[in-house]
Amino acid sequence: MHVTVPPISERVRGLALTAAPTHVSLDGTAHTARGAVDEAGRPLLLVRPGEPLHTLRDEAVVTVDLTATRALAGIDHPRGLLKIQGWAEAVPEAGLRAAAVAVAARCPDESLFAAVENDPAGPRLFQVDVAQVIYLTGQESGMLDAEDYFGTGPDPLLEAAERMLAHVNGSHREQLHGALAVLLGHPVRDAWLWELDRYGVTVRSGVEDPTLIRLPWPSPVTTPHALERALAAMLCPHERRRP
Structure with a gap:
């Protein structure tokens, strides 16, 4: 049978890669978020001092809201909304530079330079290990577990x-x-x-x-x-x- 649309898992991975985090929910409370999604599909969060995640030393259950948009005539229109549920933890020191580069591509921020220095008192970078993804895109909605989400990639083109x-x-x-x-x-x-x-x-x-x-x-x-x-x-x- 001729396939005319991408598999939903592939489409969700593509939307995630082009999306930006808008909120992160921790302990039932939503907070503004900034960051990106890395090539593996994990959300990356830039967290400043004073924000709830900043003092986290182990890992915490979070939900990250991602919004993918398309700019038409200078106006952003939503293409898809994703809620990624999983566990947030600090990016390991060896991965800080790569994470900062990924975030800078979607969310340029001077504090990324300080985050790479890994100063506990400065801004920090976190990554989210995905447990499941709830998606709403056009007329489609549903949920992907981690196996389905990580089992494919975005459109190679x-x-x-x-x-x-x-x-x-x-x-x-x-x-x-x-x-x-x-x-x-x-x-x-x-x-x-x-x-x-x-x-x-x-x-x-x-x-x-x-x-x-x-x-x-x-x-x-x-x-x-x-x-x-x-x-x-x-x-x-x-x-x-x-x-």
């Missing part, structure tokens, strides 16, 4: 796909509108690329009451070059239909 998606949304929306009119048989306005992956592309259409339109590739692509070609063929339907 994720980085290239995000670059291509941003380029089309920034420079080729009129072409996108024209292509959709040909493919769907009716005019489409206020359309943006919403998701792009090895199985196809999802278009978001409308402002007040947006709809999502999924356009799968004839077969899954396996390289960034093949993804670029598939996207170009979608944007140029007239050329694709020439004999």
Whole structure:
């Protein structure tokens, strides 16, 4: 059977990698959080002195809220909400630099330099060992246990796909509108690329009451070059239909 959408575990891993922590709940109380998610899928938290996690010396059960967004015309729109439940512990000294680099990519902060010094009185970096993930994305919701979450990875073309998606949304929306009119048989306005992956592309259409339109590739692509070609063929339907 031809697969037209990514497996949910793969999609959740991709959303997590592009998401940012917004809150962390400790002992039933939610606090503002900042940080990122590392390539293994674990949340990383930058904790300043005075914040509840800062004095933690062992590990603690926490829930980290992650929000993945897509910026359209300078406005962030939510793509997915994740609640990652697990155990927070300080990042081992050997992993501090890598953790700081990962956080800096999503959440630049000068205090990361001090966190790398591992001064107990300064800011600290924590990592969360995942027990389960509750997800809400579009019309899908559910839960993944740690085995399912860690048993897969994000789309291997994720980085290239995000670059291509941003380029089309920034420079080729009129072409996108024209292509959709040909493919769907009716005019489409206020359309943006919403998701792009090895199985196809999802278009978001409308402002007040947006709809999502999924356009799968004839077969899954396996390289960034093949993804670029598939996207170009979608944007140029007239050329694709020439004999």
